[in-house]
Amino acid sequence: MTTENLRSGTQTIQRCALLLRLITTHNRAGMRLIDLYRGAGLTRPTTHRILQALVAEGLVRQDENNRRYYLGSLVYEMGVAAAPPLDLRDICQPMLQRVAQETGDTVFLTIRSGLDGVCIGRAEGAFPIKAFVLDIGRRRPLNIGGGALAILSALPDDEIERIWSANRARIEQNYPTFSLEKMWKQINNSRVDGYLINEVVEVDGIRSMATPIIGTMSRPVGALSISALRERLSGPNIADKVSSLQNAVATIQSRLKEAEFASMDL
Structure with a gap:
């Protein structure tokens, strides 16, 4: 294989991965072809050709009615196979x-993926107005969002600077x-209080409260967050929700230790 062919093959793989990440981020609503080729910075014919190949392999599916693209069944099968022995989710x-039931609000689990935060879990409370700020699979820069900021708060300052x-x-x-200044203020608050309050940047009137989950190696493995109307995460409403969130995280961290010890005995 020539260097030129190798370069071309690598570029195709990168483009496939880019399109899959875009679809993953918007899988709940699906994505139109125009949104995909604009989001990927590719031409329409190139994007269409790659998508058809991904559809043929079962990695992507196209809805017959709205013509939007969604993740295919093979992605789920691969995800199940790739799941680590210790599944955080x-x-x-x-x-x-439990937190959703206790607070009535929407609760999210966020993990780090490179320079991004990714939502991998969600539970809905009984309060009728839902704060669906994240779909499962939604990816954002690790500096954006309560869960992501909680993860950052448990990292060394120099690592936070590199991520920024x-x-x-x-x-x-x-x-x-x-605001970079506000980001650091929230990180410092999290380090002092054990939780942070964040204004959701994409939706007016919505706040999130988040706490990092610390793994057995004293590194953050994720974060739990609550999203709700601003008035539900302010004033006297905060104390009970902080307690619910922190108790849940303490239980998770205890179970992570138990799972780690159990795996060492095998």
Whole structure:
């Protein structure tokens, strides 16, 4: 294989991965072809050709009615096969449900994926007005969102600075109201109080409350967050929700230790 062919093959794989990430981020509503080729910075014919190949392999499906693209069944099968022996989502899901039941609000589980935060779990409370700020699979820069900021708060300052530098261009482009000064204030508050309160940048009137989940290596493995109307996360409403969130995280961290010890005995 020539160097040129190798370069071309690598580029195709990168483009496939980019399109899959875009579809993953918007899988709940699906994506139109025009949104995909604009979002990927590719031509329409190139994007269409790659999508048809992904559809043929079962990695992507196209709805016959609205013509939008969604993740295919093979992605789910691969995800199940790739799941680590210690599945954070399985450990956290009962706690998400418990916090949602106790608070009435929507609860999210966020993990780090490189320079991004990714929502991998959600539970809905009984309060009739839902704060669906994140779909499962939604990916954002690690500086954006309560759960992501909670993860950052448990990292060393120099690592936070590197993440900010790497994400700066797309944050300034996509999140113009973002404030670096406010980010550091929230991180410091989280380190002191054990939780932070964040104004959701994409939706007016919605707040999130988040707490990091610390793994057995004293590194953050994720974060639990609550999203609700601003008045539900302010004033006297905060104390009970902080307690619910922190108790859930403490239980998760205890179960992570138990799971780690159990795996060492095998």
